[in-house]
Amino acid sequence: MATGRTHRPATRSRGIPEATVARLPLYLRALTALSERSVPTVSSEELAVAAGVNSAKLRKDFSYLGSYGTRGVGYDVEYLVYQISRELGLTQDWPVVIVGIGNLGAALANYGGFASRGFRVAALIDADPEMAGKPVAGMPVQHTDELERIISDNGVSIGVIATPAGGAQQVCERLVAAGVTSILNFAPTVLTVPDGVDVRKVDLSIELQILAFHEQRKAGEEAAAAEAGTPPPLRSTAASRKGPDGEVPAVMPA
């Protein structure tokens, strides 16, 4: 069945692990850079370094896509770029709308890498009537009233929410009702959506808080180490969250 391309290796029991999917864009970026430098092939080790992961993980990840490498040689850069792009659905063009054109929304609209790989900003939408018509990133901002029409006219299925937290859920509901099934949420709030709709969130303050946690832990360990007479490990505290190393020795206050 499946139109052509039945070529796929018997592997692939449908379902690439989520952790792998989340790394594919990383590999793709590294591969694209290699491609631009006309590098023909790359080993799992080299590519892994470029992508910031370890090679075993990379090979395992690629094994879910199929056997695209050549033993003793490595991977063909162009071919892999294509395979990963296809797997990620980037061989087609995704129109995207950005709702909420404040500082952040404008920044996103202006973000180049956005429009590049497979995505196209179809419209900028804001609730403020004052904004309507104003050009941002060379594109006129449209009023929220137009939201449903815009989604429908452009066949938009991916929406970016960059509104204040207060309005996010409502915007989300309108987007979903109009046909959007994937949402990237920058508003610092939890969005509730029906089944079948994907939401990913990007939250500055959450990231900072996670960093603060580790930062505090470093400070604590340093102090503990000093107190115990142990010299603070050269800039090598529990940097990596889980570190297979032996969990800090005796921090125990007893």
Added chain:
Amino acid sequence: MATGRTHRPATRSRGIPEATVARLPLYLRALTALSERSVPTVSSEELAVAAGVNSAKLRKDFSYLGSYGTRGVGYDVEYLVYQISRELGLTQDWPVVIVGIGNLGAALANYGGFASRGFRVAALIDADPEMAGKPVAGMPVQHTDELERIISDNGVSIGVIATPAGGAQQVCERLVAAGVTSILNFAPTVLTVPDGVDVRKVDLSIELQILAFHEQRKAGEEAAAAEAGTPPPLRSTAASRKGPDGEVPAVMPA
């Protein structure tokens, strides 16, 4: 620091799972909202809904912090806010620098939630001499030449990189050399740092690509379902966009 805080419950064999740490800010936000509405106590189920997780996970998460709930009753909101804040290191103030004051950097500088909970923007830094002195978010932008001095004078240990990809690694190295040990990277590039330095990345295009992957999969399933005579699951929107070609291997609607 490390003010006598030996109060800690006997539990806590040191080491809260990373996955739990990543959710603490979510709980904290939900709790803060409850606190503002003067809600005195909350059950794991209610709080879980507000934070967008399930209650078993939430209880397990809290169990790593200690036994802060009351069986048959729930959790004391104020007390939990305090405990989580302390665990995350938010009872102290973290000076932060933002490097790269373009659209995004300016948006981050203006982001309110930033300055709120425990973080304070200590300086805005940009490499463009033209920017120097210009006020952004009520604060003069400073030139990169000042970077080391600023970090050191303010005891900054957390840096935010919002430069173009090209300059990110170099900025990162200067930040680290100057004493920064936690970095939030918005530049679309992999940063290499020494052990002991934490990096978290926020990458718009990666998030979009992950959404596109799932979006494509939905379209594929929909097409397959239609082909198999099964009605597409509810909201069949994205119809206009649908998958590019077939791909749709064995569907197995069971």
Added chain:
DNA sequence: TTGTGTGAAAGTCTTCACAGCT
């Protein structure tokens, strides 16, 4: 000889389900 592809082991995270406090 080199470097992929992958079973198997180890490590993490989530979910279940219920004992035990209030």
Added chain:
DNA sequence: AGCTGTGAAGACTTTCACACAA
């Protein structure tokens, strides 16, 4: 009676280490 706290089971992810193809 109600809800927390948590062992134990299950699911997912990473890492190991080596057979095997080029």
